[in-house]
Amino acid sequence: MVAAAAGGALHPLEQTLHTLLAQGKVPSVNDLGGLKAIAQSVSSVATSPIAAEILATILRSLSEAEDDDSLVWREPIVTLVQGAIVDTVLIEMIDATDGCEHLPQSVIEDVFTAFLQKATNTSGAISAYARAIALEGAFRLALTNRRRQFRLLDMLLSITVADEPQYLQYAAKILGIAHSHWRENEIVNVLKGLVDCDEVAYEATFELGMAGLTSALDEPKRDVAASFFNEALLWFKKAKALRETAPEALLYSESLTLLTEFEAGRTKPELAERSKSIHKAAFELLAWHTDSSLPAWLGTRHIQAACWNSLASTLVSLMESLEEVCWWEPAVVIESPPRQNSCRLKFIESIKFEIKMITPKKQYSDEFREQALAKVYKRGKRTIQDIADESNLSIHTLKNWMKSSTPTDTSSPNVSKRPQDWRPEERLLALHESHGISGEALNAWCRQRGLFAHQLAQWKSDFCAVTSARSGGNDSQTLRTLKAENQRLERELNRKDKALAEAAALLILQKKVRALLAGEVE
Known part of the structure; x- marks a missing residue:
């Protein structure tokens, strides 16, 4: 709260509000005598220095009011905003408006219009800095409404270099932030027009670099994105040359240079030197260039700067690891000391963690979940972490799936059993009951019994394999019997053939002997 001027007589409304605030109370409209x-x-x-406190009191009561008659509230609200000309009062009014929830859109529209009128007021009745604050208020109220966004864009696109330099410095920042939100290419043309003004050249040039960087990050094609990166780098270098100390422009120019040098395959010492810069x-x-007068929503730029700083360290560590021969020769990896291997593993895990942090959450199909859970339940001596790494999953996701897959129906005697603990007759009964069921009905039947569809299919295959094995065993026994019988018959046939041959030989010999004896007698 801004104190009243010394020696000035306070209005009764101001006196009441001042007393309530001094007592540490949060005033309401009724405390001030009613609307x-x-x-x-x-x-x-x-025009009072505590007009913002009066506005905040009205807005709080309006957001809590149950009636929908906002017309009676609009006149005092608009009058207070239109009458404010001091920059500190305008800042408090913007925070009060932006901080109140459930305000009627008509009231927000009136406040937005009042801020927009102040931002475009070039009569000299309001300072350039106060105009810049009003422009910030209009921008913050336009973020949540498309119609107000178009009105603000129409005003931003009309900014020219002929305006006041102090106002243009803040306007250039808002133009850059507006481009990052809405990707309007016409804003880039306005910023290029402001480069010709010496007082605004740094802000406009830097925001042109940010616009080029935004386009590069949005571009899916590698070659086109590279051209946007190079264009942004040129703008950042120009901005750095415009000021003796420009850490923001230096940070982004060095970061983009590091990216291009990394892609070009520069050595580790060169990248390390760039990372230090x-x-x-x-x-x-x-640490030194954080201006408390800057809008709070520009703090996201500092978060982004910290991310680029972290990226520089990651790239240097990656280059250090890539230059090690053991990354490409498994034999060297195996023979490396345990400490070196552990360092590499820690680095790989850190890279995996960063990738998981920036990767959007995946949606997994039911079939994938069933396969992952099947691997977990049949993992043997492996850990759940091993299964998670193999399936490219987070161990927490996999454990949540295991918890959610726990059956809740206790009517079946086999619900508490693991699938591998089911007896053969129970498995056969389950196959019989699930015969003819498919799709979602089969999945529901399986969930009631703590099973999965693929487990039923496996059981069916196992039964078929056993049957085939038994059938194959009977055929083998029959074949061995027939073979033995065949061998026996062959031996018997050979024996009979030999006996017949001997008998024939004896008969022939007997005939010859008789013939010989008959000749001698003659």
């Missing part, structure tokens, strides 16, 4: 009394006195206190610029920016 009607405030409306009668609002024209007299519109980035760390120095980031420290200087965050």
